[in-house]
Amino acid sequence: MDFSLTLEQRQLRKSVIAFARSALPEGEESDRTSAFDRAGWQSCADFGVLGWPVAPEYGGSGLDPLSTIIALEALGYACRDNGLVFVANNHLWACAAYVNQYGTDEQRKRFLPPMCEGRLIGAHALTEHDAGSDILSLRTRAVPDGDSYVLNGTKTFISNAPIADVFVVMARTGADGRGQDALSAFLVTRDMPGVTVTREWEKSGLRGCPMGEITFTDCRVPVANLLGRPGDGYSIFTSTIEWERAFMFANQVGVMERILDDCVHHADRRQQFGQSIGSFQAVAHKIADMKVRLELARLMLYKVGWLKTEGRLALAESVITKLFVSESHVQAALDAVQIHGARGYLTDFGVERELRDAIGGTIYGGTSEIQRQIIAGLVGLPAADGRGSSVA
Numbered sequence: 001m002d003f004s005l006t007l008e009q010r011q012l013r014k015s016v017i018a019f020a021r022s023a024l025p026e027g028e029e030s031d032r033t034s035a036f037d038r039a040g041w042q043s044c045a046d047f048g049v050l051g052w053p054v055a056p057e058y059g060g061s062g063l064d065p066l067s068t069i070i071a072l073e074a075l076g077y078a079c080r081d082n083g084l085v086f087v088a089n090n091h092l093w094a095c096a097a098y099v100n101q102y103g104t105d106e107q108r109k110r111f112l113p114p115m116c117e118g119r120l121i122g123a124h125a126l127t128e129h130d131a132g133s134d135i136l137s138l139r140t141r142a143v144p145d146g147d148s149y150v151l152n153g154t155k156t157f158i159s160n161a162p163i164a165d166v167f168v169v170m171a172r173t174g175a176d177g178r179g180q181d182a183l184s185a186f187l188v189t190r191d192m193p194g195v196t197v198t199r200e201w202e203k204s205g206l207r208g209c210p211m212g213e214i215t216f217t218d219c220r221v222p223v224a225n226l227l228g229r230p231g232d233g234y235s236i237f238t239s240t241i242e243w244e245r246a247f248m249f250a251n252q253v254g255v256m257e258r259i260l261d262d263c264v265h266h267a268d269r270r271q272q273f274g275q276s277i278g279s280f281q282a283v284a285h286k287i288a289d290m291k292v293r294l295e296l297a298r299l300m301l302y303k304v305g306w307l308k309t310e311g312r313l314a315l316a317e318s319v320i321t322k323l324f325v326s327e328s329h330v331q332a333a334l335d336a337v338q339i340h341g342a343r344g345y346l347t348d349f350g351v352e353r354e355l356r357d358a359i360g361g362t363i364y365g366g367t368s369e370i371q372r373q374i375i376a377g378l379v380g381l382p383a384a385d386g387r388g389s390s391v392a
Helices: 007-023 028-033 038-047 065-078 082-102 105-116 233-247 250-269 281-309 315-340 351-362 368-378
Strands: 122-125 141-145 148-159 166-172 183-189 195-201 211-222
Touching: 007 038, 007 065, 028 082, 038 082, 065 082, 065 233, 065 250, 065 281, 082 105, 082 122, 082 148, 082 166, 082 183, 082 233, 082 250, 082 351, 122 148, 141 166, 148 166, 148 183, 148 195, 166 211, 166 233, 183 211, 183 233, 233 281, 233 315, 250 281, 250 315, 250 351, 281 315, 315 351, 315 368
Parallel strands: 122 166
Antiparallel strands: 141 148, 148 211, 166 183, 195 211
16 A cells, blocks of 8 residues: 655646645635635636546546545645635536536537636536435426426525536426436536526635525426436436545645644744743644644545545545545634634634635535434444435
């Protein structure tokens, strides 16, 4: 078992850090105004971020999964605009990944090149007011009508919605009920008649990533925009969420390292009672625990990257990674606020922003509670509602 990075991976990490530090903003403006940084987005596209996992024939870089994780981790470490990075992650893992994995050759040629170039922004229209993690309860319906499906329903809490050009939409095409073959996945573009962003939500963190509500009113979606076959929606979702749960959190491992570096720097320079606060056990132990959680998070993350590079399933590993990284990130940010004292609490210094940005990670992509329920099912415990580990 070799834990070392290849020369190419080390060079990739170095180049991503250099790019992010020189070309991407600190994020104060987007956090203050909740504004999407389109210039930063285009810089990411020009550098290749939006095509890292996409094959070259569709406009991407063709990075293997582990190298993609290493690049995303480096981006999270060096770019302080966590909202911008989150836009890119949603674009990649909640939209492009669906096209990349389940699209036809025609769909890939039509959507992936402009997505890699930043000309199209992707989003995943899944959540509804009464259907979040319980995907089998969603009510948005797509009824076949000739060479189209007529789509009606409302999706809410959708990251990237106000700025997105293409949506992966999960809709009910079968009979009412909880049948796993009742759902289908569609590629819906913003310019289709009947697609309306009806609301934009304000968030406490990740403010550079707009979130909104989308309504589909008698929207005619061509049959050619169906992902997979009718009724494949649930299986497509449960397969692709494996990538999303781990790969979307690679950047958070990078952020955890950045928080650690910031805290070490502050604890070394900040003097109290004639000595640096880093010499006090209460501070030093918080920083030591940050390092422990960082290394464990990285090991889990890289294991998922290795498994996917080998073409193997990583269901349990991706769930564990999502759970551990998201909660470790929140704890690191909480400790950073405490270590920085008043500077950590004030908005002028950016430390409290790290905490606000971190908290969302325990919610999106399935809450921590859902992840624990899935893990419990995977080790053989029965679910209270009898559905086992099917809850995604």
